[in-house]
Amino acid sequence: MQVEQRRLRDDLVIRGAVREDAHAIARILKEGADDGLVSRVDEVDPGAVSRQIEFARAMSNSLYVVAAVPVPEDDEVIGLLLLEGQPLMRLHDVARLTMAVAREHRNKGIGRAMMRYALEVADRSGQIRKIELLTRANNATAVHLYSSLGFAEEGRLRARLRLDDGSYLDDVCMARFKPEPSAG
Numbered sequence: 667m668q669v670e671q672r673r674l675r676d677d678l679v680i681r682g683a684v685r686e687d688a689h690a691i692a693r694i695l696k697e698g699a700d701d702g703l704v705s706r707v708d709e710v711d712p713g714a715v716s717r718q719i720e721f722a723r724a725m726s727n728s729l730y731v732v733a734a735v736p737v738p739e740d741d742e743v744i745g746l747l748l749l750e751g752q753p754l755m756r757l758h759d760v761a762r763l764t765m766a767v768a769r770e771h772r773n774k775g776i777g778r779a780m781m782r783y784a785l786e787v788a789d790r791s792g793q794i795r796k797i798e799l800l801t802r803a804n805n806a807t808a809v810h811l812y813s814s815l816g817f818a819e820e821g822r823l824r825a826r827l828r829l830d831d832g833s834y835l836d837d838v839c840m841a842r843f844k845p846e847p848s849a850g
Protein backbone atom coordinates (compact mmCIF):
# COMPACT_ATOMS: atom_id res chain seq x y z
CA MET A 667 0.00 0.00 0.00
CA GLN A 668 1.04 3.60 -0.47
CA VAL A 669 0.96 6.00 2.47
CA GLU A 670 1.15 9.71 3.08
CA GLN A 671 4.12 11.44 4.70
CA ARG A 672 3.84 12.50 8.34
CA ARG A 673 6.10 15.14 9.86
CA LEU A 674 6.54 14.23 13.52
CA ARG A 675 9.12 16.83 14.48
CA ASP A 676 11.20 19.45 12.65
CA ASP A 677 13.88 16.80 12.29
CA LEU A 678 11.79 13.67 11.64
CA VAL A 679 9.38 12.49 8.98
CA ILE A 680 7.83 9.07 8.44
CA ARG A 681 6.90 8.27 4.84
CA GLY A 682 6.43 5.40 2.43
CA ALA A 683 9.68 3.96 1.08
CA VAL A 684 10.53 4.55 -2.58
CA ARG A 685 13.03 2.69 -4.78
CA GLU A 686 15.57 5.51 -4.40
CA ASP A 687 15.79 4.65 -0.66
CA ALA A 688 17.15 1.16 -1.38
CA HIS A 689 20.85 1.96 -0.84
CA ALA A 690 20.24 3.88 2.40
CA ILE A 691 18.02 1.05 3.66
CA ALA A 692 20.65 -1.54 2.71
CA ARG A 693 23.26 0.38 4.74
CA ILE A 694 21.02 0.27 7.82
CA LEU A 695 20.27 -3.43 7.29
CA LYS A 696 24.02 -4.10 7.10
CA GLU A 697 24.52 -2.32 10.43
CA GLY A 698 21.64 -4.33 11.88
CA ALA A 699 23.13 -7.59 10.63
CA ASP A 700 25.30 -7.89 13.71
CA ASP A 701 22.82 -6.34 16.12
CA GLY A 702 19.58 -8.23 15.77
CA LEU A 703 18.71 -9.05 12.18
CA VAL A 704 19.10 -12.51 10.73
CA SER A 705 20.91 -11.62 7.46
CA ARG A 706 24.69 -11.37 7.38
CA VAL A 707 26.32 -8.21 6.02
CA ASP A 708 27.26 -9.89 2.73
CA GLU A 709 23.69 -11.10 2.26
CA VAL A 710 22.12 -7.64 2.15
CA ASP A 711 21.45 -6.68 -1.47
CA PRO A 712 20.14 -3.20 -2.44
CA GLY A 713 18.56 -4.74 -5.57
CA ALA A 714 16.50 -7.10 -3.43
CA VAL A 715 15.54 -4.18 -1.14
CA SER A 716 14.38 -2.21 -4.17
CA ARG A 717 12.21 -5.12 -5.34
CA GLN A 718 10.73 -5.47 -1.84
CA ILE A 719 9.82 -1.77 -1.85
CA GLU A 720 8.04 -2.08 -5.21
CA PHE A 721 6.25 -5.22 -4.06
CA ALA A 722 5.09 -3.59 -0.81
CA ARG A 723 3.80 -0.53 -2.67
CA ALA A 724 1.79 -2.73 -5.02
CA MET A 725 0.29 -5.08 -2.41
CA SER A 726 -2.77 -4.03 -0.37
CA ASN A 727 -1.57 -6.07 2.64
CA SER A 728 2.05 -4.76 2.75
CA LEU A 729 3.67 -1.58 3.95
CA TYR A 730 7.25 -0.29 3.72
CA VAL A 731 7.95 2.91 5.66
CA VAL A 732 11.11 4.83 6.43
CA ALA A 733 12.01 7.41 9.08
CA ALA A 734 14.02 10.27 7.64
CA VAL A 735 15.67 13.51 8.73
CA PRO A 736 14.64 16.27 6.31
CA VAL A 737 17.58 18.10 4.78
CA PRO A 738 17.36 20.66 1.94
CA GLU A 739 16.53 19.07 -1.44
CA ASP A 740 16.35 15.57 0.02
CA ASP A 741 16.18 13.65 3.28
CA GLU A 742 18.41 11.22 5.15
CA VAL A 743 16.88 7.81 5.83
CA ILE A 744 17.61 6.66 9.39
CA GLY A 745 15.15 3.81 9.91
CA LEU A 746 12.95 1.31 8.08
CA LEU A 747 9.94 -0.82 8.88
CA LEU A 748 8.48 -3.46 6.58
CA LEU A 749 5.12 -5.18 7.03
CA GLU A 750 5.32 -7.94 4.46
CA GLY A 751 1.90 -9.36 3.69
CA GLN A 752 1.60 -13.00 2.77
CA PRO A 753 0.72 -13.81 -0.85
CA LEU A 754 -1.41 -16.90 -0.05
CA MET A 755 -5.12 -16.09 0.25
CA ARG A 756 -5.60 -18.03 3.50
CA LEU A 757 -2.83 -15.92 5.05
CA HIS A 758 -3.66 -12.70 3.27
CA ASP A 759 -4.39 -10.70 6.43
CA VAL A 760 -1.14 -11.78 8.14
CA ALA A 761 2.00 -9.66 7.77
CA ARG A 762 5.60 -10.28 8.89
CA LEU A 763 7.40 -7.35 10.53
CA THR A 764 11.06 -6.35 10.03
CA MET A 765 12.55 -3.13 11.34
CA ALA A 766 15.89 -1.45 12.01
CA VAL A 767 17.21 1.97 12.98
CA ALA A 768 20.65 3.34 12.07
CA ARG A 769 22.98 2.71 15.01
CA GLU A 770 23.66 6.34 15.88
CA HIS A 771 19.91 7.09 16.01
CA ARG A 772 18.81 4.21 18.26
CA ASN A 773 17.15 4.66 21.64
CA LYS A 774 15.72 8.05 20.66
CA GLY A 775 12.15 6.94 19.98
CA ILE A 776 12.53 6.46 16.20
CA GLY A 777 11.58 2.76 16.31
CA ARG A 778 8.52 3.46 18.45
CA ALA A 779 7.45 6.32 16.14
CA MET A 780 7.68 4.08 13.05
CA MET A 781 5.78 1.30 14.82
CA ARG A 782 2.97 3.58 15.95
CA TYR A 783 2.62 4.94 12.43
CA ALA A 784 2.68 1.48 10.82
CA LEU A 785 0.18 0.00 13.31
CA GLU A 786 -2.19 2.91 12.77
CA VAL A 787 -2.01 2.57 8.97
CA ALA A 788 -2.31 -1.22 9.11
CA ASP A 789 -5.32 -1.11 11.46
CA ARG A 790 -7.03 1.57 9.37
CA SER A 791 -6.46 -0.34 6.12
CA GLY A 792 -8.55 -3.30 7.24
CA GLN A 793 -6.13 -5.52 5.25
CA ILE A 794 -3.91 -6.71 8.12
CA ARG A 795 -5.40 -8.63 11.05
CA LYS A 796 -2.26 -10.15 12.53
CA ILE A 797 1.35 -8.97 12.59
CA GLU A 798 3.99 -11.58 13.32
CA LEU A 799 7.72 -11.30 13.90
CA LEU A 800 10.75 -13.25 15.00
CA THR A 801 13.36 -11.69 17.24
CA ARG A 802 16.52 -12.99 18.83
CA ALA A 803 15.86 -14.13 22.39
CA ASN A 804 18.64 -11.80 23.63
CA ASN A 805 17.33 -8.70 21.80
CA ALA A 806 16.06 -6.99 24.96
CA THR A 807 15.41 -3.63 23.26
CA ALA A 808 13.25 -5.20 20.56
CA VAL A 809 11.33 -7.44 22.99
CA HIS A 810 10.67 -4.45 25.26
CA LEU A 811 9.51 -2.27 22.37
CA TYR A 812 7.22 -4.91 20.85
CA SER A 813 5.71 -5.91 24.21
CA SER A 814 4.93 -2.29 25.03
CA LEU A 815 3.04 -1.98 21.73
CA GLY A 816 0.76 -4.96 22.28
CA PHE A 817 2.84 -7.84 20.90
CA ALA A 818 2.79 -11.07 22.91
CA GLU A 819 5.14 -14.03 22.80
CA GLU A 820 3.60 -16.99 20.95
CA GLY A 821 6.48 -19.41 21.28
CA ARG A 822 10.16 -20.05 20.71
CA LEU A 823 12.11 -21.62 17.90
CA ARG A 824 14.89 -23.32 19.82
CA ALA A 825 18.58 -23.03 18.92
CA ARG A 826 17.68 -21.58 15.53
CA LEU A 827 20.26 -18.90 14.80
CA ARG A 828 23.89 -19.90 14.41
CA LEU A 829 26.28 -17.27 15.77
CA ASP A 830 29.84 -16.67 14.57
CA ASP A 831 31.28 -18.53 17.57
CA GLY A 832 29.31 -21.66 16.59
CA SER A 833 26.75 -21.38 19.39
CA TYR A 834 23.00 -21.23 18.74
CA LEU A 835 20.36 -18.77 19.90
CA ASP A 836 16.57 -19.11 20.24
CA ASP A 837 14.23 -16.95 18.16
CA VAL A 838 11.16 -15.63 19.96
CA CYS A 839 7.92 -15.55 17.94
CA MET A 840 5.76 -12.54 18.82
CA ALA A 841 2.48 -11.35 17.37
CA ARG A 842 -0.14 -8.63 17.65
CA PHE A 843 -3.77 -8.84 16.57
CA LYS A 844 -5.66 -5.85 15.26
CA PRO A 845 -7.68 -4.51 18.22
CA GLU A 846 -11.42 -5.20 18.13
CA PRO A 847 -13.47 -2.01 17.73
CA SER A 848 -14.71 -0.91 21.15
CA ALA A 849 -18.44 -1.36 21.72
CA GLY A 850 -20.72 1.66 21.52
Ligand SMILES: CC(C)(COP(=O)(O)OP(=O)(O)OC[C@H]1O[C@@H](n2cnc3c(N)ncnc32)[C@H](O)[C@@H]1OP(=O)(O)O)[C@@H](O)C(=O)NCCC(=O)NCCS
Nearest residue numbers: 698702765766767772773774775776777778801806807810
Ligand atom coordinates in the same frame (compact mmCIF):
# COMPACT_ATOMS: atom_id res chain seq x y z
C1 LIG B 1 15.14 -2.68 17.72
C2 LIG B 1 15.30 -1.28 17.13
C3 LIG B 1 14.63 -1.24 15.76
C4 LIG B 1 14.56 -0.29 18.06
O1 LIG B 1 14.62 1.02 17.52
P1 LIG B 1 14.92 2.30 18.45
O2 LIG B 1 14.70 3.53 17.65
O3 LIG B 1 16.24 2.13 19.09
O4 LIG B 1 13.75 2.12 19.54
P2 LIG B 1 13.11 3.22 20.52
O5 LIG B 1 14.13 4.20 20.91
O6 LIG B 1 11.86 3.74 19.91
O7 LIG B 1 12.67 2.28 21.74
C5 LIG B 1 13.61 1.48 22.39
C6 LIG B 1 13.01 1.04 23.71
O8 LIG B 1 13.83 -0.02 24.26
C7 LIG B 1 14.28 0.36 25.57
N1 LIG B 1 15.58 -0.25 25.76
C8 LIG B 1 16.79 0.15 25.32
N2 LIG B 1 17.73 -0.73 25.70
C9 LIG B 1 17.10 -1.72 26.40
C10 LIG B 1 17.52 -2.92 27.04
N3 LIG B 1 18.80 -3.29 27.05
N4 LIG B 1 16.58 -3.69 27.65
C11 LIG B 1 15.25 -3.36 27.63
N5 LIG B 1 14.81 -2.21 27.02
C12 LIG B 1 15.72 -1.42 26.42
C13 LIG B 1 14.29 1.88 25.53
O9 LIG B 1 14.24 2.43 26.83
C14 LIG B 1 13.00 2.14 24.75
O10 LIG B 1 11.87 1.91 25.55
P3 LIG B 1 10.92 3.10 26.13
O11 LIG B 1 10.39 3.82 24.91
O12 LIG B 1 9.86 2.37 26.89
O13 LIG B 1 11.83 3.96 26.97
C15 LIG B 1 16.79 -0.87 17.04
O14 LIG B 1 17.38 -1.04 18.29
C16 LIG B 1 17.58 -1.64 15.98
O15 LIG B 1 17.63 -1.27 14.83
N6 LIG B 1 18.24 -2.75 16.42
C17 LIG B 1 19.03 -3.57 15.48
C18 LIG B 1 18.13 -4.32 14.51
C19 LIG B 1 17.05 -5.08 15.26
O16 LIG B 1 17.27 -5.63 16.31
N7 LIG B 1 15.83 -5.07 14.67
C20 LIG B 1 14.72 -5.80 15.24
C21 LIG B 1 14.80 -7.20 14.82
S1 LIG B 1 13.34 -8.10 15.31
